[in-house]
Amino acid sequence: MTFEDLKGKIIQMDENKGWSDGQPGDLAKSIMLESAELLEHFQWDDTIRFRGQKALSKNKNEIGKEMADILIYLIKMSTKMDIDLIHVTINKIDEIQKR
Numbered sequence: 001m002t003f004e005d006l007k008g009k010i011i012q013m014d015e016n017k018g019w020s021d022g023q024p025g026d027l028a029k030s031i032m033l034e035s036a037e038l039l040e041h042f043q044w045d046d047t048i049r050f051r052g053q054k055a056l057s058k059n060k061n062e063i064g065k066e067m068a069d070i071l072i073y074l075i076k077m078s079t080k081m082d083i084d085l086i087h088v089t090i091n092k093i094d095e096i097q098k099r
Contacts, residue, residue: 003086010075027077031070038066 001009014020022030041063045055078085 007075007079010072011079014076022076022080024077024081027073027080031073031077034066034069034073038063038070041066 011020014022041058048055075085077083
């Protein structure tokens with residue numbers, strides 16, 4: 001599946017669910033909320049290691065779902081704002097490499 005195919009699938013899902021009116025500010029908030037849910041999977045790991053204990057094993061499936069939620073919201077927000085996410089990402093990588 002290409003990025004454009006994925007974007008189309010997300011747009012279609014939103015239309016089918018009646019969610020296509022999400023505004024950029026609300027989508028940005030959703031990205032932050034989903035990011036917090038991702039971070040929750042790693043809560044207390046450093047403390048556990050500091051105590052000399054082994055960190056708990058991670059559920060990659062659940063972590064992957066949180067990552068997918070974040071990606072979906074990023075794609076929805078970039079579409080709503082007419083931002084070419086691939087283009088700006090490549091530009092950002094180039095900018096970082098020049099540092």
